[in-house]
Amino acid sequence: MTRRSLAVAVAAALCGLIAAPALGQNAPAAAGAPTKLKPKAPTDGSTVTVTVTNSRKADLVELQAAETGSVSWKKVLGALKTGKQAPAKLPQSYNCRVDLHGTFADGQSMDATDVDVCAQKTLNLTD
Structure with missing residues (x-):
């Protein structure tokens, strides 16, 4: 691997690491890490x-x-x-x-x- 392609690969990897959390913050909760929620009462009138x-x-x-x-x-x-x-x-x-x-x-x-x-x-x- 040449220096230039190594630098591009490192830069791409760094951008991916930096950009991923920013995208994750704007993503819906379902797409992010699972959260521990308290069970809810049924809403179907059980x-x-x-x-x-x-x-x-x-x-x-x-x-x-x-x-x-x-x-x-x-x-x-x-x-x-x-x-x-x-x-x-x-x-x-x-x-x-x-x-x-x-x-x-x-x-x-x-x-x-x-x-x-x-x-x-x-x-x-x-x-």
Whole structure:
């Protein structure tokens, strides 16, 4: 290899090394190195159905659910008389964990946190 062709090869290699990172910075994230992202909740509206039993002395007015740690509450069940049961469709987050908030006709409320709705297909509301 002659000096001139060696110099051209070195210059081309250096330009490639210098230019590659600049192009990589402008490239979409999918084309770059993989990044570690937190799994996201399904956006297709995935739900899991559980059976809710009201074993309290007061009627249930409303049951709400939110992905554990979230403040986006969603009504999942309306009125449920004492001693009755009904199906409720709960949001199925990526880890199946939800927080629940129930309000009752006697003015009381209940909270349950970090409930695994994929493992527990029944919820029993008690005093």
